[in-house]
Amino acid sequence: MTFKNRNLYYLRVTHNTILPLYLYLDEQHTSWMSDFILQRVLLDLRPQSVLK
Secondary structure, three states: OOOOOEEEEEEEOOOOOEEEEEEEOOHHHOOOOOHHHHHHHHHHHHHHHOOO
16 A cells, blocks of 8 residues: 555444544655554554544
């Protein structure tokens, strides 16, 4: 997967709720960003994104 400066993802929070996620990267960081790193970041954010 190639990453750009602005990346859009849709995260399913619940069965009926989808959260748009915009990932902004500096040009210097697009080369080392990978799908594996993105998945790790999303795992770290998961506890913070629980609907209240």
